Amino acid sequence: MKIAIVGCGSRHQMFRDAVLEDYADRHEIVALCDSNPHRLNEAAKIVSQPGTNGVATYLAADFDRLIAEQKPDTVVVATPDFLHADYIVRAFEAGCDVICEKPLTIDLSRLKMIVDAQARTGRQVKVTFNYRYSPARTQIKELISAGTIGTITAVDFRWHLDRVHGADYFRRWHRQKENSGGLLVHKSTHHFDLLNWWLASVPQEVLASGRRVFYRPETAVEMGLQDHGPRCADCPVASSCLFRLDLAADENLKRLYREAEHEDGYYRDLCVFDAEIGIEDTMQAHIRYASGATANYTLTAYSPWEGLEITFQGTKGEITHRHVEVHGVFGGVRAHADEDAITTTLHLAGEAPRQLEVPKAEGSHGGADPVMLGYIFNPEGMEPDRYGRASDHVAGAWSILTGIAANASIESGSLVHIPSMLNARGIRI
Ligand SMILES: NC(=O)c1ccc[n+]([C@@H]2O[C@H](COP(=O)([O-])OP(=O)(O)OC[C@H]3O[C@@H](n4cnc5c(N)ncnc54)[C@H](O)[C@@H]3O)[C@@H](O)[C@H]2O)c1
Structure with missing residues (x-):
């Protein structure tokens, strides 16, 4: 099937790698979409196969153009949770099925949008309960x-x-x-x-x-961290804080988040003791x-x-x-x-x-992820699922x-x- 991935942050990597490494003979990633141009380009560098023209990339505002131009069969939704419903409904309306990260959505009004669109279009969403x-x-x-x-x-x-x-x-x-x-x-x-x-x-x-x-200001005070800054990157007490996340010290975090933050102000290392x-x-x-x-x-x-x-x-x-x-x-x-x-x-x-x-079993989430990916991307190659694990x-x-x-x-x-x-x-x- 032709797959488009929306949301190219941390979690999309699991779907990307599964398709590229294990199921490339059956499926193809035809497009990537994200609101952040840096993360989008980073994802595209990995998906683009040598000797090809690369994968098509679209900013979030161009999602409908992605659908019209690339005609994916399936849209993988791996954005922050509150955005799942909008992408599911738009994909359904365009005749696509969806593989959606958990949670399906976060509130009743968005749930109603999904349930109504599913009934209207008959399209399917698989929720990845690994x-x-x-x-x-x-x-x-x-x-x-x-x-x-x-x-x-x-x-x-x-x-x-x-x-x-x-x-x-x-x-x-x-x-x-x-x-x-x-x-x-x-x-x-x-x-x-x-x-x-x-x-x-x-x-x-x-x-x-x-x-x-x-995770509140009182705990910071108890730990002697009351002079903390808004984020770890420039926090005056970072060196004595056990909760410090050093984005620059981890290649993947640096590439995915630290080097992308100038685009949209998405800071991955905000202080866990913030009042707000x-x-x-x-x-x-x-x-x-x-x-x-x-x-x-x-x-x-x-x-x-x-x-x-x-x-x-x-x-x-x-x-x-x-x-x-x-x-x-x-x-x-x-x-x-x-x-x-x-x-x-x-x-x-x-x-x-x-x-x-x-x-x-071997693999991430206690061996769950590879089994789930097998049922998603090659169900014919798996034993019949007598436990009813697929989730709609x-x-x-x-x-x-x-x-x-x-x-x-x-x-x-x-x-x-x-x-x-x-x-x-x-x-x-
Ligand atoms: N099943 C699991 O075990 C598991 C584990 C981790 C995350 N998740 C789920 O995966 C999803 C993504 O989580 P994550 O940790 O990768 O988050 P993330 O913040 O790393 O990635 C989200 C991506 O979505 C992009 N984005 C934001 N707004 C967008 C928009 N309007 N349109 C398109 N893209 C947009 C961001 O720029 C970012 O690249 C969440 O729903 C989360 O619950 C599931």
Whole structure:
């Protein structure tokens, strides 16, 4: 197929490299589009094959011309989250299918635009929920759908972002809800999608709380960093700050962001302790599913380690899954976990708990990305997907509705009923 990529920042590299390195015999990148001319040119240098005229490049304002001139079959959307809906709808209207980075979008009005355009045009969007494809998470799906622990009644799910990964959401566009929906949408879309998929159900009611307790000026004062500047590049206390991001020290960050910032003022290294940050770093939600199961969910963005812990209670027993991705951050440096840091324990009622062997795979996101890319770019070459891992606009929508409802609950202090929320906006999923 002929592919156009919109948004040539960090994440587009995964799609680009997959097409160029693994699926060049089946697909071709015909065009690139970005609002930033520097990043656009950098991306084009890599995509252009020796001996060809190179790849066509378009600034954001010329997206419609891109479609008219290059006639792509599929548009890959890898822009900041708040822009996904606009590009999806324009691609649909032009007769293209879409591969969209998560989250599908960030709020109800944009979701309605996507759902209505999909119904009108019949085009398809694949939302790239790579977490579904990690072998360890697929094993949980297999256990639950086989009825191993009976009917799932209650879930406890905790996700820990450490002080390197977690901090990164407070440095750039993610730090404002109008760009990302906050972490309950931007990040939790993965986690709520896993819950929907594991439980084979959808959320109905959400009661949530959220606060920013760590990435704020008071923490800078506690750490003796009160004289910090607006960004790391010219911060007077950078040398004593463990949260410093030195864009010039990393070739990829320098090329992608530092050398591009004069074009649009997109600074990748804003101070994580800024007063004007608008998203929470500590979030909890209680969720009731259509299946009757309930879940407690916690996300923190300043944990001493990174990973997840989840326990499923069922009528026949319990599954506990724990994945330590990073053991800890010491002096700003992460200690990555070894291979044995994933455990899944099956405890059937009346039996002793059993440690299950957890399947592993190579590649980014716990081996999930290469498997997902195979299903996207060469589905015929893969085994039939008996776990139903491919995600369309419906799965994409349900994965953000828990977070959108949680945001509404944080604002109102009340429980939010999702079907009523959708009805009030005329959204039919
Ligand atoms: N699935 C995952 O694990 C994963 C990981 C990282 C990022 N993502 C997603 O990928 C997307 C991109 O994230 P990123 O980290 O690459 O961000 P980024 O800021 O590095 O890149 C975004 C790019 O979009 C461009 N852009 C901004 N406005 C634009 C416009 N109007 N039109 C076209 N391009 C525009 C920017 O110039 C930039 O090059 C986000 O939606 C994010 O949630 C997913």
